[in-house]
Amino acid sequence: MLLLYHGITSVCSAKxxxxxxxxxxxxxxxxLDLQAGDQNDPEYLKLNRDAVVPTLVDDxxxxxxxxxxxxxxxRVHNGGALMPKGGAAEVAARHWLLRCLGVHDAINSLTxxxxxxxxxxxxxxxxxxAAAIAKMPNPAMRAKRRDLMENGLASxxxxxxxxxxxxxxxxxxxxxxxxxxxxxxxxxxxDIALVSYVDRVERLGFAAMWDGGxxxxxxxxxxxxxxxxxxxxxxxxxxxxxxxxxAGSAHADEVVTRYRAVAG
Ligand SMILES: N[C@@H](CCC(=O)N[C@@H](CS)C(=O)NCC(=O)O)C(=O)O
Numbered sequence: 001m002l003l004l005y006h007g008i009t010s011v012c013s014a015k016x017x018x019x020x021x022x023x024x025x026x027x028x029x030x031x032l033d034l035q036a037g038d039q040n041d042p043e044y045l046k047l048n049r050d051a052v053v054p055t056l057v058d059d060x061x062x063x064x065x066x067x068x069x070x071x072x073x074x075r076v077h078n079g080g081a082l083m084p085k086g087g088a089a090e091v092a093a094r095h096w097l098l099r100c101l102g103v104h105d106a107i108n109s110l111t112x113x114x115x116x117x118x119x120x121x122x123x124x125x126x127x128x129x130a131a132a133i134a135k136m137p138n139p140a141m142r143a144k145r146r147d148l149m150e151n152g153l154a155s156x157x158x159x160x161x162x163x164x165x166x167x168x169x170x171x172x173x174x175x176x177x178x179x180x181x182x183x184x185x186x187x188x189x190x191d192i193a194l195v196s197y198v199d200r201v202e203r204l205g206f207a208a209m210w211d212g213g214x215x216x217x218x219x220x221x222x223x224x225x226x227x228x229x230x231x232x233x234x235x236x237x238x239x240x241x242x243x244x245x246x247a248g249s250a251h252a253d254e255v256v257t258r259y260r261a262v263a264g
Contacts, residue, residue, distance in 0.1 A: 002027040002077075005044065005055040007034045009240060011107055012066035013054040014232045019070045019192045021227035023078040039137045043148035050138045066104075067097040067193050074189055082189040089183055095191040096182065100197070102164050104200075107197045109161035110255065112148040115204055115247035120149065153254055162255075165201070166262045169210055172198075176214035180221065195222045197230065203241060204248030208256045 004020070004027050006013030020027055031037035032053055047062050048055045056072070057061040063069050071094075074082045084090045092176060120129060129149060136142040147155050172194070175182050179239040182190035198219050210216050222228055 002073075003030065003057040005030045005032060005047065005053055005057075007032050007039075007053045008235050008237075009244075010034065010053050011200050011247075012104055014190055014199070014235075015194075015196040016054045016056070016066050016069050016073075017231035017235075018225075018227045019073055019082075019189075021231050022082070022192060025077055032236060037132060037135060040137075044193065045137065050141065051136060052141075060158070065101075069096060069099045070189055070193055081133060082187075082192065084183050084186070084188060093183060093188060093190050099168070102124065103168050103194070103197050105157075106161035106164035106168070107200050109144075109148060109157040110153070110165070110204065110206070111248075112145060113152045113155055113158050113161075113198065114251040114255065115244045117149055117152055118247045118250070119243060120222050125239055149169050153251060155260075158258075162262045165209065168194075168197075169215055170263070172215050172218070173210075173213050176218055179217070182218075191218075191222060192227075195219075195228065196232070199223070199228075203244055205215055205245050205252045206254075206255050206259075207255070208252065209259050228255075 002020070002025060004016060006017065006029060008031060032044070034053070037173065038044070039053060045051055047057065049065050054066055055071060058070045063072050071083070072076070074080055084093050124132070133142055133145050133149070136145060144157055148157060172182065179185045181187045182194065198215060199222075201207065202219060207216065
């Protein structure tokens, strides 16, 4: 049986859950509470040394990195049905899977410089925040989180994030001009790989980034699928969603204005 270690509101976890549902794969789960620090459990660190989710275990084989997990599941357990076959379409899909590393980094920056930062600052003492950050095993991730908590939207990571999102959403618009889905007429692995990140932008209240574009319609179509309803919409508690939207929306004007300046 497939075993997924994941977090309910974690974007990288959500895209894997959507993938599992799209492929019709049953799985066991261990839900980690990232705010409580479950990811720092020494037993979990043996599976994922950076203390991040998701991690998939398939009959003893440990797979980390959400896009790699999606590709693995599709290839090994789904006959590769979600991956375009050969040529430019497959190159594009595989390129998007790689780009997800940067897209996640951008979404992490936008989340922790706005809504999450506000929530953490309001609910924890400076000592508790410092202690939680000190537990992050990866020095680069630790330094980034510290910077985002200290500087919010003034962090240098936010400028990079806005550039990444500008390129991502711009390239999505171009792709979606060719068909309803990222690969054209056929729904596929790229749609699943990207849904959580675009979903998070909307949940933060920053949907004006794609005003008048095709990305909004694509997100609505993704949200209408059973996989999203079962694994994202139906699993994120309404109170948590409301808190994020309210906290994020307070920063929407600044974020969207800066995004538009980058987009030109
Ligand atoms: N590139 C990785 C990113 C994994 C990652 O950073 N996951 C976040 C949740 S989306 C996490 O576990 N964060 C732990 C923390 O914030 O302490 C992937 O796509 O799997």
